Each structure stands twice: as C-alpha cells, then as structure tokens.
Amino acid sequence: MEASKRQLAMVMDLNKCIGCQTCTIACKRLWTRDEGMEYMWWNTVNTQPGRGTPRDWEKSGGGFENGVAKPGQLPTRSEFGEAWEYNHKDVFYGGKGKKAHLEIQGEKPEWGPNWDEDQGGGEYPNSYYFYLPRICNHCTHPACLEACPRKAIEKNAENGIVTVNEDSCRGYRFCMEACPYKKIYFNQAAKVAQKCIFCFPRIEQGVANACARQCPGRVRFVGYRDDKNAPIYKLVDKWKVAIPLHPEYGTEPNVFYVPPLAPAAFDENGEIDESRSRIPMEYLESLFGPAVNESLAILKTEMDKSRNGEKSELIDLLIAYKWKDMFGGFDKDPATIEWVKS
Amino acid sequence: MRAVYAKTELESLLDPESGPWRAQAGESIQLMGTPVGLQPTEAIRVAWMGKTIGAIGSVRVAAIHNGDVLAFRLDWEDPDEDAEVLDNDSFPDAAAISLPAAEDAPMVLMGAAGKPVNVWYWRADEADSARHLTAEGLGTSRTLDVKTVKARGIWKEGRWQVVIAREMNVNTPGAAQITPGSEIGFGVAIWEGSHKERAGIKAFSVDWKQLTIDPTNAGGKA
Numbered sequence: 001m002e003a004s005k006r007q008l009a010m011v012m013d014l015n016k017c018i019g020c021q022t023c024t025i026a027c028k029r030l031w032t033r034d035e036g037m038e039y040m041w042w043n044t045v046n047t048q049p050g051r052g053t054p055r056d057w058e059k060s061g062g063g064f065e066n067g068v069a070k071p072g073q074l075p076t077r078s079e080f081g082e083a084w085e086y087n088h089k090d091v092f093y094g095g096k097g098k099k100a101h102l103e104i105q106g107e108k109p110e111w112g113p114n115w116d117e118d119q120g121g122g123e124y125p126n127s128y129y130f131y132l133p134r135i136c137n138h139c140t141h142p143a144c145l146e147a148c149p150r151k152a153i154e155k156n157a158e159n160g161i162v163t164v165n166e167d168s169c170r171g172y173r174f175c176m177e178a179c180p181y182k183k184i185y186f187n188q189a190a191k192v193a194q195k196c197i198f199c200f201p202r203i204e205q206g207v208a209n210a211c212a213r214q215c216p217g218r219v220r221f222v223g224y225r226d227d228k229n230a231p232i233y234k235l236v237d238k239w240k241v242a243i244p245l246h247p248e249y250g251t252e253p254n255v256f257y258v259p260p261l262a263p264a265a266f267d268e269n270g271e272i273d274e275s276r277s278r279i280p281m282e283y284l285e286s287l288f289g290p291a292v293n294e295s296l297a298i299l300k301t302e303m304d305k306s307r308n309g310e311k312s313e314l315i316d317l318l319i320a321y322k323w324k325d326m327f328g329g330f331d332k333d334p335a336t337i338e339w340v341k342s
Numbered sequence: 343m344r345a346v347y348a349k350t351e352l353e354s355l356l357d358p359e360s361g362p363w364r365a366q367a368g369e370s371i372q373l374m375g376t377p378v379g380l381q382p383t384e385a386i387r388v389a390w391m392g393k394t395i396g397a398i399g400s401v402r403v404a405a406i407h408n409g410d411v412l413a414f415r416l417d418w419e420d421p422d423e424d425a426e427v428l429d430n431d432s433f434p435d436a437a438a439i440s441l442p443a444a445e446d447a448p449m450v451l452m453g454a455a456g457k458p459v460n461v462w463y464w465r466a467d468e469a470d471s472a473r474h475l476t477a478e479g480l481g482t483s484r485t486l487d488v489k490t491v492k493a494r495g496i497w498k499e500g501r502w503q504v505v506i507a508r509e510m511n512v513n514t515p516g517a518a519q520i521t522p523g524s525e526i527g528f529g530v531a532i533w534e535g536s537h538k539e540r541a542g543i544k545a546f547s548v549d550w551k552q553l554t555i556d557p558t559n560a561g562g563k564a
Contacts, residue, residue, distance in 0.1 A: 069385040074431040147385030149481040149541045172540045173430065178385045186430045191467075 001145065007160035008198060010212065011221040011235045011242040012133055013258040013318055019117070019131035021045055023211035023220070027135075030210045031197070036189025038083035041113050042196040043211045045133040049121035049283060052132075053113045054079040054182050063143050063180030064250030072143075072177040080185070081112035121283070125270070128278045130260040132287075133219065135211060136183045136196035137244070137253030138162045144195075147178030152193075159224075160254065161198045169193055180249040207334050208327035218320040223328015225254065230328035231317055232256075239314045241298050243291045258318065259284055259292045261299060343369050345405035345412055347522065347556040355406060355413040356494045358503035363415050368404030371530060373545035380451070381542050382481030396545030397534035401437075403551075409558045411492075412520055413507035414439050414462075416530065423497040424535025425466040433540050434467040436533040437495075437504050441518035441526060442550065443476065449529045449550050452477040459529075460518040462506045464493035466535065472506065476516035480542055486514050510555075523557035 027043040044053040052058065054075035062072025085105040090096055120129025138155075142162050145153040152168035153175055155161070164175070164184075169192040176184045176193060184195045199209035207213070212220035223230040225237075235242040235258065242256035262279035264272050284292045298314070306315040324331040346366065354360045375396025381387045401418040416437050424435045440449065443460040453459035453476075461475035461483060472493035477483040490512055495504040510520035520526060527550025533539040 069383075069388050071385075071389040076429050076431055078429075080430075143385065147383050149382040149386060150483075151481070170541070171427070174383070174386055174389075174541070176430065177389060188427055191427070 001155060002157065003140070004155055004157050004160035006158065007140065007225040007254055008138065008203065009223065009225045009232045009236070009254040009256065010135070010198075010209070011232055011256045011258065013219050013221075014130055014132065014260040015258060015318075016217040016219045017045065017131040017133055018217050019045055019047065020216065021114070022214050022216055023133055026210040026214035027196075030199075032194075034189075036187035037185075037194065039077055039080055040185040040187075040194065041080075042183070042185075042194075043133065043135050044113055045131050046114060047117050047120055047129050048132045048287070049129070050116040050119060053081065053134075055111050055115075057182035058246070060182060061180065062178050062182070062249070063246075064141070067250065069143065069147065069178065070180075072180060074173055074176050075182050078109075078111060081115065082109060084109060084112070122278070122280075125266045126278055128262060130262075130279070132245075132257075133211075134181065134183065134245070135255060136162065136198070137181055137251065137255045138196075138198055140252035140254060141250065143178040143180060143249075143251050144175035144184055147174040148172075149174065156200070159200075159203070161200050161203070162195075163197050163200070164193050164195060166190065166192045166194075180246065180251065181253075201339075202334065202337060203330055205337050206330055206332040207337055208330040210334075212327065213334065218323060218326060221320075221326045221328070222330055227328055231326060232328060234313070234317055239298060239302075239317075240291075241295045241314065243288050243295055245287060247289045247291070257288065258299070259288055259295050261296060261303075343403070343405065343551060343553050345407050345553055345555045347558055348406050348408060350406065350408045352408070352411055352492070352507070355408060355411060355507055356492055356505050358415050358417070358494065358496055358505045362406055363404065363505070366404035366406065366415070368402045368415065368417065370400050370402050371547050371551060372400050373398055373530070373532060374548050376542055376544055376546060380480055386542065390543060394537075395539070395543055397537040397539060398532040398545045401530055401532055403530060405553060407510065407520075407522065407555060409522065410509055411507050412510050412555065413505050414528075414530075416502070416504045416506065416532070418502055418532060419500060420497070420502050420534065421500045422534075422536040423466075423502075425469070425495075425497065427467050431538070433533075433535040433538050434465050435497075435502060435535040436463065436465040436540075436544075437502070437506065438463040438475075438531045439506050440529040440531065441520075443516055443518045449527070449546075450548065452480050452483065454479055458516050460516060462491040462493070462508055464491075464495060464504055464506050466495060466497075466502075469493075469495060474508070474514065474517065486516055490514060490517070520555060522555050525552060525554050527551065528553050 032040040060073040171191040244253040265276040267273040447457040463473040472491040474490040531546040
C-alpha cells in the first residue's frame with residue numbers, strides 16, 4: 001500500500017465530552033438507516049472504564065504485534081448490541097394513557113451499545129469516569145485493509161480516508177477480525193462489511209463530518225494532519241497533547257485524543273492528595289500509552305499560564321472560541337451540499 | 343471422468359435428484375485443505391496457522407451435458423447445513439467448479455497473470471444467484487456476472503447435493519469454452535461454513551481432473 005499524499009484526521013478533546021450521543025445520532029441519521037444497518041453505530045460513545053462497544057473489544061485481538069498481524073476475534077451482533085424494538089405505537093398512539101410504558105419487545109437483551117453507561121470505575125470517594133467517543137481511526141497502517149484477500153478496502157490516496165469498496169467486498173469479514181478497534185460492522189442484508197466513511201461526501205464539498213459539526217460540546221477538531229495553520233497539526237504535532245488510543249495496536253490511528261484531566265484523589269483520611277489523580281495514571285496509560293503523562297503535564301502547565309492571565313495558544317485552541325476554526329477549512333454549511341442520488 | 347451426453351432439459355439437469363443424475367454414480371474426488379502459506383494476506387495466515395483447513399475430505403462428482411449446457415453434480419457429507427448467515431461469525435457453505443480459461447493455467451494458484459481460471463461458484467445463502475468468476479492468481483477472483491452460471495443445492499440427511507451448470511459456450515471474456523468430444527480439466531472446491539471457511543480457506547482437488555465431454559452423437563446413453 002502506498003502512503004496517501006495527505007491525511008485527514010480528527011482530534012477529540014475528552015475534557016469536553018458530556019456523553020450526550022449527539023454525534024452518534026448525527027451519524028446514525030445520516031449513514032446507517034438502510035436495511036441491515038439497524039445495529040450499526042459507526043460512531044459510539046462509551047463510559048470509561050467500561051467494557052465498551054462491542055463488548056470487551058479491547059481484549060479481542062487484531063492489529064499488529066512487533067509489526068506482524070495479530071489474530072483477532074469476530075464480534076457478534078449481540079456483542080455489539082442488537083437494535084431493539086420498542087412498543088412506540090402503544091405508548092404514543094395506542095390510547096393507553098399511562099398504562100403503557102416504553103419497553104423493549106421480544107427477548108430481553110443482555111448487552112447493548114452503551115450498556116454500562118456512567119458506571120465507571122474506582123471506589124467512593126475516588127470513583128471516576130469519562131466518556132470516550134470513537135469512530136473508525138482511518139489508520140495509516142490499516143489492519144483491515146491489509147487483511148482483506150480481495151483488496152476491497154481502500155485508503156484514499158489524496159486524503160487517507162479508509163473505505164470499503166462494496167462492489168469488491170464479498171463479506172468474508174477478515175477485516176472485522178483484523179481491526180483491533182472493532183469498528184467494522186457486517187451488513188447481513190447487503191452481505192458486505194460497512195464502517196465509518198469519515199463523511200467523505202461532506203468533506204469533498206468542504207463540510208466537516210456530521211459527528212464533529214453536530215457536537216454541542218465543541219469536542220471534535222477536523223482537518224489535514226499537515227495543515228500547520230489548523231488545529232490538528234497544532235494539537236498533535238506542535239503541542240503534543242492529542243495522542244492516539246491504544247498506539248500499541250500498531251495501526252497508527254488518525255483519530256487523536258486530548259486525554260481527560262481529573263481532580264486530585266482523596267487519601268484514607270478524606271484529605272486531598274495532590275500527588276495522585278482521581279483517574280489513576282495507570283489506567284490512562286493502559287489506554288493511551290506513556291505519552292499520556294507528557295500530554296497531561298503540558299495541559300496543566302498551559303492551564304496554569306492561562307489562570308495567571310498569560311496567553312496560551314493551546315488553551316485558546318481547546319476552548320475553541322470560534323466554532324468554525326475547529327474544522328480545518330471544512331467549514332461550509334451542510335445546507336450547501338449537493339447530494340447526488342446513487 | 344466422463345461428462346455423459348443426455349437429451350435433458352435444463353430444469354431437469356438443475357435438479358440434483360432428477361432421473362438423469364440418479365443414473366450417474368459419479369466419481370469420488372479427494373480434497374485437501376489449501377496450504378496456509380499460500381493464503382493471500384498475513385492476517386489470514388496467522389489466523390489459520392496450525393488450524394485445520396479443508397473440513398470436507400471428499401466429494402462425489404458427476405457430470406452431464408445436453409449439447410448446450412454442462413452440469414456438475416457435487417455430493418458431499420456435511421452434518422451442518424449452513425445456508426444462512428445468522429450472525430457476524432456465521433458463514434455459508436459453498437462449492438465451486440474451476441476450469442482453465444487458458445492453456446496451462448495453474449489450478450493450485452487459481453490461475454496466474456495472463457492465465458485465467460474460470461470459476462462457477464455456488465453459495466448456500468445466494469442460492470438463486472450463482473457467480474461466474476475469473477481469477478488470475480490467489481486473491482484475484484472477480485465476478486464476471488451472476489446470470490450465466492445456474493446452480494441449485496439440496497441439503498438432506500446430512501448431505502449436500504449441488505448442481506452447478508453453465509452453457510458450454512458463452513460470450514464472456516475470461517470464460518472457459520467447452521466443445522463436445524473434447525477433453526478438459528476441472529477442479530472442485532468446497533467451503534464448510536460451520537468451520538468458518540471462506541475465500542482461500544477451503545478444501546480443493548489440488549490439480550486438474552480430466553473430464554471427457556461426450557460427443558453429442560454418442561447416442562444419448564445416460
């Protein structure tokens with residue numbers, strides 16, 4: 001595979017994510033409403049620590065180990081979470097008043113895409129959680145693409161977006177085994193693999209991804225990785241505060257995270273212990289690798305500067321005073337998109 | 343092996359239990375799992391290293407032609423009928439006949455650059471749309487169309503009986519052309535869905551088997 005000339009990327013600031021799932025719904029409404037896509041959530045937001053979507057995806061292999069492909073598991077539909085049917089008709093139109101309440105129809109599920117929401121980890125008074133939004137990482141070294149025996153997965157040479165060519169895909173699902181982030185779904189109706197497309201039809205018309213544009217928390221930055229005047233380059237390469245999730249998987253993700261800051265922990269006497277973070281550093285290192293220490297240290301330094309009335313380019317960037325500055329030039333109004341029916 | 347000439351309608355040829363097929367015992371062909379080292383991607387090689395490839399050990403093959411259409415009947419033991427994809431980790435049973443579409447096209451490698459192999463492919467979950475494929479090496483198979491090849495499968499009492507048929511001469515570049523009275527090579531492959539076999543993970547007949555296409559003046563002895 002030849003390297004793409006440029007790479008589109010996203011940065012998500014976990015300090016601003018409120019877990020509202022607006023991104024999830026923006027994506028769902030736009031891309032995964034066809035038959036066979038009912039259970040798909042190309043964008044997910046899960047509570048950390050947690051088992052995630054699909055369940056226990058971090059323990060399911062794939063990716064690379066010492067540069068060699070590592071076997072991975074195929075997540076089942078129930079591990080992702082089925083699309084439940086509700087008795088909407090009864091509740092909203094059935095004339096049953098308060099006698100009917102919203103209930104899942106059929107078999108009671110034991111898992112779903114946001115099943116362990118807000119459970120988090122730690123013991124009171126040091127309990128903690130944060131939200132982790134995820135999309136396809138549009139990796140520089142995509143395990144999915146390399147696993148496919150049909151070369152049905154393509155990395156766009158101009159912008160690095162990774163897509164499944166559904167005309168070539170025969171539904172063999174080696175990509176699902178190989179993706180260590182478990183961000184590929186199988187469409188049983190169309191018999192092909194499907195995944196986040198980084199909203200390329202919007203991007204092509206200068207409009208940022210739906211998940212980014214719809215985010216009420218100004219969490220997501222979009223743009224070319226090498227655009228030195230735009231936030232991605234500044235957050236990832238200049239300030240080095242945005243880092244990939246599970247870099248040890250070896251796929252070189254192009255979605256980066258500003259890791260979550262946390263207050264100091266309480267000690268056994270209920271006193272604040274400034275030496276320890278409420279979110280254990282070991283836990284953050286297990287997600288983001290050792291780079292998370294430096295990232296948080298830079299954030300703290302710059303926050304202090306800002307508190308002391310000094311100017312901090314980093315903090316100004318993260319606050320995102322100007323919403324449209326987050327989109328690396330992809331800031332056109334979605335209403336300007338000319339949709340072409342295929 | 344012979345492809346027997348029989349004046350038979352296509353409908354009857356496509357029914358693996360019809361009279362013309364009952365008269366053909368066919369020949370048992372031993373199958374072997376595809377070598378793991380030949381799998382086209384590293385991810386597949388590491389995933390299947392040390393695992394059994396090729397769950398189906400043998401298949402009984404018979405062939406009939408009616409002057410226009412050449413049909414193969416494959417009959418193999420399979421306790422699990424995998425005719426539907428029920429979940430992400432569920433795979434369908436499948437079978438294919440391959441024919442050289444160029445002289446000395448290698449069977450083991452599914453053809454080579456400039457030496458295509460023509461594949462007639464049936465998959466249990468796509469019962470009504472068998473595929474006509476061409477391949478020039480492992481991992482290169484490409485669908486020519488989904489109309490030319492006709493196939494029908496019946497799973498009963500722990501066995502699949504599948505007929506895969508095609509007109510002997512078709513106007514499709516990359517397709518093998520067959521003439522009554524000639525001798526051709528053919529290969530066969532079976533994928534066992536319950537064993538998660540798909541793509542290059544299959545049981546196959548290793549090398550071309552000889553098939554004599556009876557001339558149409560052979561008297562219709564079926």
